[in-house]
Structures are given as C-alpha cells and as structure tokens.
Amino acid sequence: MSQQSSYYPELAKEIEAPEGPLGVLLPGLGAVATTFIAGSLLLKKGLAKPYGSLTQMQRIRLGKRTNPKFPLIKDFVPLAKLKDFIFAGWDIYKDNCYETALKSGVLPQNQIAKISKELAGIHPLSAVFDKKYVRNLDGSNIKKFKTKMDAAQELIKDIENFKKKNNLKRAVMVWCGSTEVYMTPLKVHETLESFEQGLKKNSPEIAPSMIYAYASLMTKTPYANGAPNLCLDIPALTELSKKQKVPIAGKDFKTGQTLMKTIVAPGLKARMLGLDGWFSTNILGNRDGEVLDDPGSFKSKEVSKASVLDAILEPELYPELYKEIYHKIRIEYYPPRGDAKEGWDNIDIFGWCGLPMQIKINFLCRDSILAAPVVLDLVLFLDLAQRAGLSGIQEWLSFYFKSPMSRPDLKPEHDLFIQHLKLQNTLRILMGEEVLDHSGLDYYESKEAAIKATGK
Ligand SMILES: NC(=O)c1ccc[n+]([C@@H]2O[C@H](COP(=O)([O-])OP(=O)(O)OC[C@H]3O[C@@H](n4cnc5c(N)ncnc54)[C@H](O)[C@@H]3O)[C@@H](O)[C@H]2O)c1
Numbered sequence: 473m474s475q476q477s478s479y480y481p482e483l484a485k486e487i488e489a490p491e492g493p494l495g496v497l498l499p500g501l502g503a504v505a506t507t508f509i510a511g512s513l514l515l516k517k518g519l520a521k522p523y524g525s526l527t528q529m530q531r532i533r534l535g536k537r538t539n540p541k542f543p544l545i546k547d548f549v550p551l552a553k554l555k556d557f558i559f560a561g562w563d564i565y566k567d568n569c570y571e572t573a574l575k576s577g578v579l580p581q582n583q584i585a586k587i588s589k590e591l592a593g594i595h596p597l598s599a600v601f602d603k604k605y606v607r608n609l610d611g612s613n614i615k616k617f618k619t620k621m622d623a624a625q626e627l628i629k630d631i632e633n634f635k636k637k638n639n640l641k642r643a644v645m646v647w648c649g650s651t652e653v654y655m656t657p658l659k660v661h662e663t664l665e666s667f668e669q670g671l672k673k674n675s676p677e678i679a680p681s682m683i684y685a686y687a688s689l690m691t692k693t694p695y696a697n698g699a700p701n702l703c704l705d706i707p708a709l710t711e712l713s714k715k716q717k718v719p720i721a722g723k724d725f726k727t728g729q730t731l732m733k734t735i736v737a738p739g740l741k742a743r744m745l746g747l748d749g750w751f752s753t754n755i756l757g758n759r760d761g762e763v764l765d766d767p768g769s770f771k772s773k774e775v776s777k778a779s780v781l782d783a784i785l786e787p788e789l790y791p792e793l794y795k796e797i798y799h800k801i802r803i804e805y806y807p808p809r810g811d812a813k814e815g816w817d818n819i820d821i822f823g824w825c826g827l828p829m830q831i832k833i834n835f836l837c838r839d840s841i842l843a844a845p846v847v848l849d850l851v852l853f854l855d856l857a858q859r860a861g862l863s864g865i866q867e868w869l870s871f872y873f874k875s876p877m878s879r880p881d882l883k884p885e886h887d888l889f890i891q892h893l894k895l896q897n898t899l900r901i902l903m904g905e906e907v908l909d910h911s912g913l914d915y916y917e918s919k920e921a922a923i924k925a926t927g928k
Pocket of ligand 1: 649651680840842
C-alpha cells in the first residue's frame with residue numbers, strides 16, 4: 473500500500489526530445505550573464521568544469537536502497553545540450569560580452585582570452601530602460617518608444633528576429649538585469665486586461681522588467697526572474713503564463729549569504745535550538761552593489777532576503793524558540809572588492825536551559841561564480857518544463873531562489889533541503905519513477921525485507 477502511494481503515474485509526462493538549437497535570452501548582460509555565457513563557452517570547449525550545476529554534475533537515486541541506480545540528472549531527463557545554446561541579450565551599455573566580462577573581473581583574463589572571439593561576437597540589443605526604476609545607472613543603448621506597449625512590441629520583434637535568424641524553435645529568457653526599485657502589486661497588476669491597458673497608457677507601475685516578461689510570455693518563451701524586483705510576481709503575468717502555456721520561475725537567485733542562511737536555519741530548527749537574532753552584513757563592489765546603494769533598489773533586496781528566516785523557522789508554530797528574532801540585513805557598496813563579496817553573519821542562538829551560544833560565518837564568496845550555474849540550470853529546467861507541457865509557476869525550481877514564487881494560497885518553501893527533495897522528486901514524477909521519501913522503515917518492517925535479510 474505505502475509503495476503505491478509514492479507513485480504518481482497520472483503526472484508522468486511524455487517529454488518531447490530537445491531537438492535543434494536553444495536560444496538563451498538574457499536581459500542585462502552584466503557580471504552574472506557574462507560569467508554564465510563565458511563559462512558555458514569554456515564548458516563547450518572542454519576547458520572548464522560545471523561546478524555548482526545540478527543539471528551537469530548531480531546524480532539522482534532511483535529505486536530502493538537495496539537495488540539503487542544513480543544516473544546523472546542529465547542522462548535521466550531529456551535536457552538540451554550546452555553545445556546547442558545560442559546567446560543573445562539586452563543591455564543599456566554597448567559593450568560586447570568580452571568587454572563586459574573583462575570589466576566585471578570575475579573570471580581571470582587568461583580564461584576569458586580562450587573564448588574572446590565568441591564573447592566579442594555577442595553585442596547587446598538596445599534595452600527597454602527607465603532610470604526611475606534603477607536610479608544609479610546611466611546608459612546610451614536604450615530604445616525610444618511612445619508607450620510601454622510599443623516597447624513590448626519592440627522586444628517581441630527582437631525575440632522573433634533572433635529566433636528566425638538562428639532557426640530556433642525554442643528559447644528561454646532569464647532576467648539578469650539590475651535590481652529595480654521596490655514595488656508592491658497594485659490594481660494595474662491584477663489582471664492581464666488591466667496590465668495591457670496599463671502598457672498602452674504608460675502606467676508608472678509597470679517596470680521595464682515586467683515589459684520583458686510580457687514580451688517573453690507573448691512569444692511563448694519561458695521566463696525566470698533572477699533579481700528581487702516584482703517583475704513576474706504579479707497576477708497579470710501569472711495569468712498570461714497559464715494562457716500561453718509557458719513555465720515561469722522566480723525570484724532572486726539564491727547564492728551567497730541567503731544560501732548559507734537556508735542551509736543553517738533548517739539545521740537549527742531540526743534540532744529545536746532557539747534563535748535570538750541574526751545579523752548579516754556584506755560588502756561588494758560590483759555594479760550590482762552600486763545599484764543596491766540606492767535605497768529603492770536595496771529595499772527590493774532587503775524584502776527578498778528577509779522573508780527567509782520566518783518562513784523556515786515558523787515562529788507561529790514555535791513561539792518560544794523563534795518569536796522574538798532580531799533579523800538585520802545590511803549590504804555595503806565597497807568598490808575595491810569588485811565581485812569578490814565578503815559576508816559576515818552573527819547568529820545568537822540558545823539551547824538547553826536557555827543558555828546562549830553564538831555562531832559566526834565569514835563567507836568570502838564570488839557572487840557571479842555562485843550565480844552562473846543557477847542560470848544554466850534554470851535555462852535547462854525551464855526548457856524541459858515547457859517540453860513536458862508544464863506551465864505557470866514552477867515551484868519545484870524554488871531551490872534556486874531567495875524569494876520563491878508559489879501559488880498564492882500556498883506558503884513558499886525556503887528550506888534548501890526540502891526544495892532539493894522537491895526538485896528531485898518532480899523529476900522522478902515527470903519520468904514515471906517512484907518518489908523517494910527516505911522514510912526507510914519498510915527496509916526493516918516489511919515482510920519482503922525480512923525475507924531478503926534472513927532468507928526466511
Ligand atoms: N550575483 C549574484 O549572486 C546574484 C544573486 C541574486 C540576484 N542577483 C541579481 O542578478 C542581477 C544581475 O547581477 P549582476 O551582478 O550581473 O549585476 P550587473 O550590474 O553586473 O548587471 C546587470 C546589468 O543589467 C543591465 N540593465 C539594467 N537595467 C536593464 C534593462 N532594463 N534592460 C537591459 N539591461 C538592463 C545593467 O546595465 C547591467 O549591465 C541583479 O539584479 C542582482 O541583484 C545576483
């Protein structure tokens with residue numbers, strides 16, 4: 473009986489094979505995007521390893537522990553191949569991807585030199601941009617348009633031309649653009665109809681990232697939002713994704729400090745250790761840091777990062793342990809560090825008889841090195857989702873996001889380990905395999921197990 477319940481044959485999918493090239497569209501060709509593109513080109517040439525990528529390196533267990541198989545995820549589900557990627561993107565600066573990769577200073581020059589020609593061949597398309605939403609940037613590679621609907625049509629044309637020129641049947645878009653100012657969903661975001669009216673009437677509540685998302689969905693291109701701004705996270709665009717049968721995911725790549733938070737917090741909770749406070753601060757000196765120096769953009773990031781602890785620790789269920797947490801997040805722009813961010817966490821916890829203890833984390837990370845494999849996995853999994861006929865919010869991809877989207881009536885899941893299980897089990901379900909819950913009691917208690925172990 474218990475075994476039957478862990479199969480979902482009705483949810484298994486016939487997945488179309490990933491034939492032909494795959495377009496990879498990136499609004500925002502900055503540090504993350506160029507590190508992702510450069511790494512993908514190096515991988516294609518066998519000059520780098522895809523560390524950090526589940527789609528390239530991780531194995532998935534299938535079947536019981538008594539007779540398990542461990543195929544690579546990329547051999548288990550029909551994913552597109554890296555050699556089939558064709559890149560394009562938009563930016564407000566005219567620098568080609570080689571120039572930006574050099575300026576960003578993430579990958580060493582000698583590594584970038586090996587793919588300089590390919591990178592230099594990728595020139596940003598002119599962007600849909602408005603300084604009201606990203607106050608600390610000024611660029612000249614910007615489209616001129618009368619209404620926001622005209623801007624959307626321009627982007628749709630860009631996507632169609634790119635697909636035609638490269639003979640593409642499929643593409644995926646991942647927002648790697650700067651963090652826009654903080655916004656909350658308003659009336660114009662409520663329905664597709666009100667949103668389209670808003671586009672025509674130049675509603676100030678429609679940010680450029682939303683216009684890219686709209687163009688993406690209108691061309692049936694799956695879309696992921698890597699930044700913390702509102703963008704996709706509005707009912708109008710969720711409605712459009714369902715109408716167009718396109719998968720979407722967001723928001724805000726889960727990389728440095730929040731990745732650590734969602735690794736440590738579930739452990740504290742699992743052992744019922746209490747928390748008084750968590751102070752996180754970091755310094756970073758890249759362009760992202762410069763944008764986040766503006767209070768409007770910082771607020772988007774702060775809100776995205778802040779929800780994590782409450783969602784994992786559930787103070788409503790455990791008031792004695794987690795009700796009074798003081799959670800403080802700071803980000804300081806400090807140019808000398810470039811992309812090599814440094815984060816400090818001070819965690820005040822308490823244990824048996826209320827005795828206090830402290831944990832200190834000092835993470836010397838590299839932002840874009842952690843984000844690039846996330847972009848790669850999102851491209852491949854969203855393309856897979858579309859070929860599997862999935863549409864709307866892909867909650868199984870919440871593993872990759874700081875502020876995961878979920879159905880409005882469901883609480884988003886932030887615990888990295890539950891997110892990981894959800895991702896792997898979704899792949900098993902799609903492929904008609906048994907879901908693994910890791911309970912394991914059946915190995916000891918079932919008749920079959922007893923016969924296996926004792927021979928009687
Ligand atoms: N690196 C990480 O670990 C990480 C983690 C989570 C989220 N993010 C988010 O990912 C995004 C990219 O990060 P990054 O480090 O590459 O930043 P970046 O500043 O190097 O690149 C962003 C690029 O977007 C461009 N841009 C801004 N508005 C645009 C528009 N409307 N259209 C087209 N281009 C536009 C900018 O000119 C810039 O080149 C940021 O929003 C950042 O907050 C990054």
